[in-house]
Amino acid sequence: MSDSAAPVWLVVGLGNPGPAYAGHRHNVGYLVVDELARRLGSGFRAHKSGRAEVVEGRLGAPGSLGPRLVLAKPRSYMNEVGGPVKALATFYKVPVERVVAIHDELDIGFGTLRIKRGGGDNGHNGLKSMRSSLGTGEFYRVRAGIGRPPGRQDVADFVLSNYSSAERKDLPFQVDSAADAVVSLITDGLEKTQQTFNS
Numbered sequence: 001m002s003d004s005a006a007p008v009w010l011v012v013g014l015g016n017p018g019p020a021y022a023g024h025r026h027n028v029g030y031l032v033v034d035e036l037a038r039r040l041g042s043g044f045r046a047h048k049s050g051r052a053e054v055v056e057g058r059l060g061a062p063g064s065l066g067p068r069l070v071l072a073k074p075r076s077y078m079n080e081v082g083g084p085v086k087a088l089a090t091f092y093k094v095p096v097e098r099v100v101a102i103h104d105e106l107d108i109g110f111g112t113l114r115i116k117r118g119g120g121d122n123g124h125n126g127l128k129s130m131r132s133s134l135g136t137g138e139f140y141r142v143r144a145g146i147g148r149p150p151g152r153q154d155v156a157d158f159v160l161s162n163y164s165s166a167e168r169k170d171l172p173f174q175v176d177s178a179a180d181a182v183v184s185l186i187t188d189g190l191e192k193t194q195q196t197f198n199s
Contacts, residue, residue: 014126051084082133108145
């Protein structure tokens with residue numbers, strides 16, 4: 001198999017751009033692709049589409065012909081990420097079955113992960129936008145649990161607020177585990193990844 005024939009995976013961290021949002025629960029997807037970029041030894045750079053920052057690399061040992069990876073952080077706000085994701089998928093010729101979205105998930109507790117393919121949007125504007133632009137929801141999701149807001153706090157306020165100090169201590173473990181799950185999904189497939197990571 002030639003180098004260029006290796007399949008390309010598009011791994012999208014969902015979040016809102018800019019320093020004001022950086023520590024928010026809604027931005028955990030950005031944190032995970034940052035960790036994956038760190039493992040690849042690369043920094044994000046603007047893509048020529050102008051609507052996302054990307055890192056291109058390969059899984060596996062340096063010089064290996066492992067799966068090709070495009071890590072992406074859309075530069076648009078969460079409810080408009082579908083456009084940049086569709087543009088990248090078209091540019092890199094990535095079919096929807098090799099698109100992975102990493103996002104926050106209200107319905108599972110903080111620190112836990114769920115990996116799946118397809119399913120509903122559960123009110124998540126990033127997933128809704130991706131589904132609309134890609135024409136299907138049949139992409140992979142690495143769902144990082146953030147839990148439900150305490151008391152009567154509004155959901156939108158909760159996701160657009162910083163992690164608690166206790167959560168911030170454990171957040172690196174969740175981010176690391178989610179990055180491991182992305183690698184497992186691409187190299188070992190969905191079933192094995194679910195067995196390992198769906199806590």
